[in-house]
Amino acid sequence: MTGISFEQVAKSFGTTRALVDFDLDVEAGEFISLLGPSGCGKTTALRVAAGFESLDRGRVIVGGSDISPIPAHRRNMGMVFQSYSLFPNLDVRANIEFGLRTRRQSTTERRARVDEMLELVQLTDQAGRFAHQLSGGQQQRVALARALAIRPDVLLLDEPLSALDAQVRSSLRDEIRRIQAELGITTIFVTHDQEEALSISDRVGVMSNGRLEQIDTPESVYRRPATPFVARFVGRINEFPSLRLDARTVECAGRRLPVASSEGSGSRDVLILIRPEDLRIDDHGFDGSIVRSTFMGPVRTVEIRLDRLDRIVEVVEPCSADVRHPGERVRVSWPSSELLVEDV
């Protein structure tokens, strides 16, 4: 098993800087997701690893060697693309076999490996079909089998689930994780879907403007975001404009409130960032009235306009809680578990 490292990688397209001093170490056998908004550079990082984009600066290290000068077809990377990339002129078996042919493997070896891959993605009975005879999910499973057949050093997944409907997406996501764990292959998964990234990865890297803002376990990224950008991008967030009184206390709408951390440049005006599930509707706290209550299945999101702050915050309650009606007067509090205090 081999890991992959990006060292100070920079890549620009004209005046647009897609990757800026990008550093990332992926351990052997690790499943890493790169998450970020469109244009943040996550796909560029993947394409740099695959050899489809040249570097302006930096190195990509696989198995201790710098692979940056090696052309795409000589790198041993398996890639699954966002759009269905099966060769329309070849059937499933021939598609999976393609990479083995380029490696000049014997017919016996090829046949055995293709059978193994078909079994792995549970498509043995579809071996003779062509791409247009398969569903989107099946096509991506074949693409995964094709990428894995060559025993790549690293598996690169470029939003492979984004063209699929929700149900197929969820089952294929689980299947990708199962296969990755079974083979122990180092994997980089690019997605803009945070639920996907959080649920599938050993670690999640959140990117913005060509840089890694944070890379950590899914739980840490969600519960302990390193920057306000991460806090806002991963999950939902409520913002409370406040005044910093000291390192542990802020004043918000005339109330003195304790905060867990208040590091920053020392600005007095700050924003307290809190997850909706950390807010409570109870008998004390800020007065407000219900704007809307939305049933979301297991939970219900309640939007509340706070009187003194004149802004709407979102609170998550279990669906078993009482139904809130628009106009109902409530109070909202937070149990000193803010995510971040951001200087304004």
Added chain:
Amino acid sequence: MTARPVSARSFSRLGKAGILVLAGLFFVLPFAAMTRFALQNVQVIDLGWSTLFDKWSLDVFTNAFGNDFFLDSLVMSTKIAIGTVLLTLLLLVPTAVWVHLKLPRARAFVEFLTVLPYVIPAIGLVAGIIVVKPHVRWFISSDLSLIPFYVVLALPFTYRAIDTGLQSIDLKTLTEAARNLGAGWFRTLFTVIAPNLRSAIIASTFLTIAVVLGEFTIADVLLKRTFPAFMAEYRQSDPRGGYALAVLALGLTTLLFIVLAQLTRPRRRIDSIGTNTPRKT
């Protein structure tokens, strides 16, 4: 949306049918007139409704086929057609793929270049040949020297066919997928791109053959007895026989286009990005 009245729809349908009939007549009438002149052994002055079924004969073909130069010219044109098709595909497919993948901004310019043979008449090329002829006599003396000129003449048709084919597939993803699996450019081109351009390549091939079977000016200037040149020459000694050969060439070209239409008929749905539309499950 409101439905259009029945009379308006009928009128529209009639209008379309009328246009089709007029277009058909525009093509068929001269063809029919030429066929009568060639295959009816009747004085031109006597050709009319009353003689419509008189003295039809295929003798003119027998005579033409018996001419010493008929077979030679046909073989030469066939060789030139094969050479032109091969050179066109070898030059055009990699170039068009390269432009699509690496120089998408240059597409408009390349398109402009490929329509130049429309703008510059064949006689312009001939003038060029006359200028360079003394320097490349060794090349001009070969029968196959017509091939490069025909490649250029066919460009407006062939480039468009290949370009349309490339637009109908997800070229970038297919190429990257092949490269990622270890295929070099050569293998990618021949095992992934070309098979998925089948229709475009067939169209380009037939269009090239049609150009080769119809070109006379350059062949005449370079003193090559191609099939069209032979037809023109034969017409001087036997006008009816010459036109009979023209009918034959026109018929063959029409047949080629019918075959082309059949071979390139889509057999499955292709979506806008050119990948296969997945089956709903």
